[in-house]
Amino acid sequence: MYGWLWRHLPGPFAAKLVIAIVLVLGIVALLMFVVFPWLDPLLPFNDVSVDN
Amino acid sequence: MTGPGFGDQPTEVFAAVGDSAAAGDTAVREKPALAPLGKGGVAIRTAGEVFITLGVVVLLFMVYEVWVTDLFSAEKQSVASDQLDGDWAKDRTLHPELVDGKAFARIHIPSFGADFNFTVQEGTGENALAVGPGHYKGTALPGEPGNFGIAGHRVGKGAPFNDLDNLSSCDEIVIETQTDFYLYKVLPYDDEIDGWSSGKGAEPACKGVSTLRDSSVAGGGPYEKTFGRKVVLPSQGDAVNPVPYQPAGVLPKAQQAALLTLTTCHPQFSAKQRLIITSVLTQQVPKSQAKDYPTLLTKIGGAS
Numbered sequence: 001m002y003g004w005l006w007r008h009l010p011g012p013f014a015a016k017l018v019i020a021i022v023l024v025l026g027i028v029a030l031l032m033f034v035v036f037p038w039l040d041p042l043l044p045f046n047d048v049s050v051d052n
Numbered sequence: 053m054t055g056p057g058f059g060d061q062p063t064e065v066f067a068a069v070g071d072s073a074a075a076g077d078t079a080v081r082e083k084p085a086l087a088p089l090g091k092g093g094v095a096i097r098t099a100g101e102v103f104i105t106l107g108v109v110v111l112l113f114m115v116y117e118v119w120v121t122d123l124f125s126a127e128k129q130s131v132a133s134d135q136l137d138g139d140w141a142k143d144r145t146l147h148p149e150l151v152d153g154k155a156f157a158r159i160h161i162p163s164f165g166a167d168f169n170f171t172v173q174e175g176t177g178e179n180a181l182a183v184g185p186g187h188y189k190g191t192a193l194p195g196e197p198g199n200f201g202i203a204g205h206r207v208g209k210g211a212p213f214n215d216l217d218n219l220s221s222c223d224e225i226v227i228e229t230q231t232d233f234y235l236y237k238v239l240p241y242d243d244e245i246d247g248w249s250s251g252k253g254a255e256p257a258c259k260g261v262s263t264l265r266d267s268s269v270a271g272g273g274p275y276e277k278t279f280g281r282k283v284v285l286p287s288q289g290d291a292v293n294p295v296p297y298q299p300a301g302v303l304p305k306a307q308q309a310a311l312l313t314l315t316t317c318h319p320q321f322s323a324k325q326r327l328i329i330t331s332v333l334t335q336q337v338p339k340s341q342a343k344d345y346p347t348l349l350t351k352i353g354g355a356s
Contacts, residue, residue, distance in 0.1 A: 001097075001098045001101045001102065002101055028112065031109065031112055031113075031116075032112070032116055032120055036112075036113055036116040036117075036120075039113070040116075040117070040121070041178045044323040045117065045207070045317075045321070045322075045323055046117075046178070046181075046205060046207075046208070046209065046317075046323070047286060047317060047323045048176075048181065048203045048204060048205055048206060048213070048315060048316045048317045048326070049176040049181075049186075049188070049203035049315055049326075050203075050284065050286060050287070050288050050289045050291045050292060050315055050326050050328075051286060051287050051288075051289040
């Protein structure tokens with residue numbers, strides 16, 4: 001999977017590296033700002049109140 | 053590899069690096085040594101990569117829960133705190149309306165440090181709790197007879213109630229409203245009830261803290277199930293009833309003690325149970341006598 005991705009990134013090694021880093025950061029940002037905030041309330045870790 | 057063989061190694065390596073053609077040759081010659089992956093091999097490798105990726109995502113989620121939510125909540129808390137100060141400065145009504153998710157009081161716990169303070173929001177919904185501790189709707193208000201119930205996060209989201217299990221009986225919890233400071237003290241723990249008045253209850257720090265038990269009634273009366281610290285199941289909503297763990301209406305309001313109950317998850321990182329800390333009102337200091345919290349601390353003996 002990663003090998004295939006790497007082969008399909010355009011440009012020389014340096015360009016591939018930069019694109020790869022940007023992609024990774026973008027995915028991390030997507031997780032941190034969109035996916036995790038959505039997921040968080042659906043999971044029980046943060047239940048701190050008693051059923052009132 | 054044996055010791056002497058390893059000792060011989062450096063000379064060979066240096067020779068190879070010096071001769072670039074030779075080094076390239078080795079690389080070219082080594083590559084085909086790997087057997088080419090068949091379809092099954094590629095599938096297994098891809099599955100492995102997917103699993104490793106999912107593992108990294110789960111780790112990232114943990115980082116998010118424990119640290120990143122702290123950053124988001126710190127920002128929200130700071131906004132709420134500024135807004136509360138603003139509201140208090142301009143509005144002098146005695147009983148400000150409670151608006152969902154909006155701060156109306158501030159909680160200080162001196163034993164957690166003089167700078168420990170969070171705004172208390174109305175409601176225990178997820179949005180209110182992302183800002184700071186939240187007031188159980190319908191429970192008493194600061195200083196009122198009954199039970200002023202507050203829930204707060206223990207891990208992430210600013211973790212206001214992270215150290216709740218470090219509280220001991222008689223530790224102070226201060227609730228600040230627009231006009232007053234209400235000083236609550238944690239009630240005696242389970243193992244301290246017997247002989248409280250001659251034991252720890254006699255210490256100066258425990259002035260005003262009783263077991264709330266009625267010695268003329270077998271068991272101790274309506275407050276027989278109330279302790280300073282208790283671990284209960286999440287379904288036990290009666291922990292924030294006017295008289296804890298008793299049906300509403302067991303005592304007329306005038307006879308109820310003014311309590312403050314803090315709830316958070318227990319054990320840490322789990323949602324299996326709830327940690328319940330219950331304290332009793334011992335003193336009310338109007339802001340005309342102590343204009344701000346540092347002044348109050350010097351009056352009551354400072355943070356420990």
